[in-house]
Amino acid sequence: MTALAHGGVGRRIAYYRSVVRPKMTQKQLAAAACVALGTIRKIERGERGVTDATLEAIADALGVDPARLRTDRGxxxxxxxxxxxxxxxxxxxxxxxxxxxxxxxxxxxxxxxxxxxxxxxxxxxxxxxxxxxxxxxxxxxxxxxxxxxxxxxxxxxxxxxxxxxxxxxxxxxxxxxxxxxxxxxxxxxxAADPLLTASVAYVRTETFFAARAHGPGLRALEMALAAAPLPRTAMEIAVRGALHMRAAVIAGRAHDVSAAVSHLSEAGVLANQVPEGVYYGTAFGPDSLRIHEVSVAVSLGDDHTARALDVAGEWKPPADLPAERRSGFYIELARAQLWSGLADDSFESLKVARRIAPQHTREHPWVREDAATLRRLKRADSETLTSFAEWCAAT
Incomplete structure (x- = not known):
């Protein structure tokens, strides 16, 4: 893979790292970008070049487009x-x-x-x-x-x-x-692994979300729960709990309050039995459960939105949670805040989501919808909001 030339790239990385809010240390940048600390130090000092993949990882961690670090890049x-x-x-x-x-x-x-x-x-x-x-x-x-x-x-x-x-x-x-x-x-x-099969059922829910077939999606997850191994080991507990979390969200989209509350409750019981972690490719535990409380509240809408604000008022996702999940929390919180008339807070949440995971935030349809709504409301600094809306292609 071609390495970019030394010099200016490292200085730009050091600059953006020093102005990110909050400012990032080299160690924090290395952890966020999944790059060795020694590599970050050498790049910033201009002692080594930067491969495409490394530059993109660093840009993601800084919340900037790679083009800002090297002007000849798309x-x-x-x-x-x-x-x-x-x-x-x-x-x-x-x-x-x-x-x-x-x-x-x-x-x-x-x-x-x-x-x-x-x-x-x-x-x-x-x-x-x-x-x-x-x-x-x-x-x-x-x-x-x-x-x-x-x-x-x-x-x-x-x-x-x-x-x-x-x-x-x-x-x-x-x-x-x-x-x-x-x-x-x-x-x-x-693969002859029932837990892997259950994890596939979790992912398959995307097709139901995309088609807005929430009722069939809920039934598919409930069938997967019936077929999944009983929750004895930590892995079995976490995989079953993740299915319940997913079922709660899609039940919320189907406006099935009873099913949403029931599955969220089941997920809560299981989340208290294992530490937060990644199990079969999915984050699960007490922190993930709180994020899904917000997601379910936003999915149900109406009077349930206040629950999302309550959760966010007393808790924020810790930095060691996967970036995709943390940014998702702020994207959903932004929608709850917008629906509650808190336009300025909503825009702040979108900016936090962008800093955590720029690519995930930019491609999320809710971000584009909500940024466009905020722009029409003109409730934030117009230049900053316009820049954000253009970044995520909000119309």
Whole structure:
């Protein structure tokens, strides 16, 4: 991968790091960008170049477009869309991949884990660039592996398809997202892991959200809950709890108050039994439950919106939660604030979401809708709001 020249890039990174609100230390930037601290130090001192992937990760962590760090670069939005055809080509050949190299199984595991980390950090440009080749390699591995390894490779395929789906779904390629989910459903039984199958049911809910088929989506999740292993181990508890959280949200979208409250309550019981963490690719625990309380309240709307404001008034998502989930909290809170007549607070929440996960925030349809509404209301500084609205393509 081509490295950018030394010098100006490092100075720009140091500048934006020093003016981010709140200001970031080099250590904080390294953690947020999933880049080694020593690498950050060398880049800022101009002692080494910056690869495309590293620059994009740093820009995401700083909440700026990579073009601001290096003026000859296009936007992350454009690069992701340009990469989608390659992703589509890769999955079209899932059962007949072309010839090519296959790394050892432990290297494939590492690559899949890294892609999942990018997904949780909302670093979609990295996924878009790396996943086409990885998916093709995993397909080759699955076709050529000895029987003893096929189940594990099938599981790796499911996890890699999920990371690719995050890009397709967030960037509006809904047909591609649906194809990826179907491939997840194809590969999951081959992995012979009931918890992995349950995690696929969690992701599959995207297709129901996209189609606004909330009733069928709720029924599909309830069927998945019936088939999921009983909650004995921490993993089993967390996977079941995540399904209940998802069911609560889609029940809210269906305006089924009883089901929403019931599933949220079940999720709460389970969340109190495990520490916050990422289980089978999904964050679950007490903090994730609070975020879903806000999500359910916003989904139900009307008199329930006040609950979202109550949660936000006494709690904020901790910094160690995945960036995608934290930004989602502020996006949903912004909508609740807008509906409650708190336009200025709503805009502040959108800006926080942008600082946490710029790509996730920019591609979220609610952000565009709410930014457009705020712009019409003219309740925030017009220049700043106009700039934000143009950034997220609000109309």
């Amino acid at each position: 936007s992350a939005h454009t690069r992701v869309h340009d990469a989608l055809p390659a992703l589509s080509d890769a999955i079209a050949a899932y059962d007949g991949p072309d010839d090519g190299p296959v790394r050892p199984l432990h290297d494939l595991r590492t690559a899949v884990v890294e892609a999942a980390r990018w997904r949780l950090a909302a670093q979609y440009t990295r996924i878009a660039r790396q996943l086409p080749d990885l998916l093709m390699e995993l397909a080759r591995a699955y076709q050529t592996a000895p029987a003893v390894e096929r189940a594990e490779i099938a599981g790796l395929l499911v996890r890699a398809y999920r990371s690719a789906d995050a890009v397709a779904y967030k960037f509006g390629a809904r047909d591609l997202s649906a194809r990826l989910i179907e491939l997840m459903r194809w590969a999951a039984p081959e």
